[in-house]
Amino acid sequence: EVQLVESGGGLVKPGGSLRLSCAASGFTFSNAWMTWVRQAPGKGLEWVGRIKSRSDGGTTDYAAPVKGRLTISRDDSKKTVYLQMNSLKTEDTAVYYCTIRRDYGSGGNWFDPWGQGTLVIVSS
Amino acid sequence: DIQMTQSPSSLSASVGDRVTITCRASQSISSYLNWYQQKPGKAPKVLIYAASTLQSGVPSRFSGGGSGTDFTLTISSLQPEDFATYYCQQSYSTPKTFGPGTKVDFK
Numbered sequence: 001e002v003q004l005v006e007s008g009g010g011l012v013k014p015g016g017s018l019r020l021s022c023a024a025s026g027f028t029f030s031n032a033w034m035t036w037v038r039q040a041p042g043k044g045l046e047w048v049g050r051i052k053s054r055s056d057g058g059t060t061d062y063a064a065p066v067k068g069r070l071t072i073s074r075d076d077s078k079k080t081v082y083l084q085m086n087s088l089k090t091e092d093t094a095v096y097y098c099t100i101r102r103d104y105g106s107g108g109n110w111f112d113p114w115g116q117g118t119l120v121i122v123s124s
Numbered sequence: 125d126i127q128m129t130q131s132p133s134s135l136s137a138s139v140g141d142r143v144t145i146t147c148r149a150s151q152s153i154s155s156y157l158n159w160y161q162q163k164p165g166k167a168p169k170v171l172i173y174a175a176s177t178l179q180s181g182v183p184s185r186f187s188g189g190g191s192g193t194d195f196t197l198t199i200s201s202l203q204p205e206d207f208a209t210y211y212c213q214q215s216y217s218t219p220k221t222f223g224p225g226t227k228v229d230f231k
Contacts, residue, residue, distance in 0.1 A: 035220075037168075044211065044222055044223070044224045044225045045160075045162075045168065045211055045213070045222040045225075046222065047219050047220045047221065047222065050218070050220075061218050061219075063219045064125075064219075097167055097168075102173075104173065104174055104177070107156075108155070108156045108173065108174050108215050108216075109173075109215045110158040110170050110173035110174075110179075110213075110215060111158075111160075111168075111170065111213075111220075112169075112170045112179070113167075113169075114167035114168055114169070115167065116167055117167055
């Protein structure tokens with residue numbers, strides 16, 4: 001069974017840092033493109049960023065609001081993807097989900113499954 | 125970035141009703157459109173990908189349609205477990221944007 005388990009959330013002051021982890025099992029992690037999506041309290045879903053598999057270059061892309069402050073990395077030996085969060089702002093308060101990008105023919109993709117999420121609260 | 129809109133933002137319906145949610149993209153996205161269901165306190169779950177392909181295990185009362193800029197999610201006969209918020213998401217380009225959601229509750 002494919003499983004994603006996020007951890008590392010908590011309360012942090014504005015300007016602070018936090019590192020989230022997403023531990024994966026039940027699939028070939030090294031081949032997977034991993035994505036982080038967040039959801040502010042009572043709000044909708046926001047794509048945060050993505051890291052490709054190492055065989056596809058291991059590159060990252062980020063949403064504009066987090067670029068330069070949030071960094072995605074991966075450790076294939078530990079089957080874990082990370083989200084390093086620096087210079088945090090109150091508007092970064094959200095549940096952070098990791099998910100796998102699934103591809104279908106003709107270049108499309110979707111996200112499945114999702115972890116249970118981890119809550120980050122940025123507040124003084 | 126591609127902007128996604130949904131209508132309505134919320135709706136109230138009864139068990140057995142046919143429900144249709146609309147999603148519109150700010151530019152053509154071909155059929156690169158996915159639908160997710162999210163229940164309170166839970167992670168989203170994919171229902172439909174590629175605009176009309178039902179994810180394995182999803183009940184056949186869910187269906188999707190459309191291409192280009194206009195898409196629909198239809199629940200043919202609403203069941204009590206369908207109380208949830210539904211999001212569309214485009215996979216045409218990065219960033220992979222989501223619609224604002226449609227909350228379905230029961231009359």
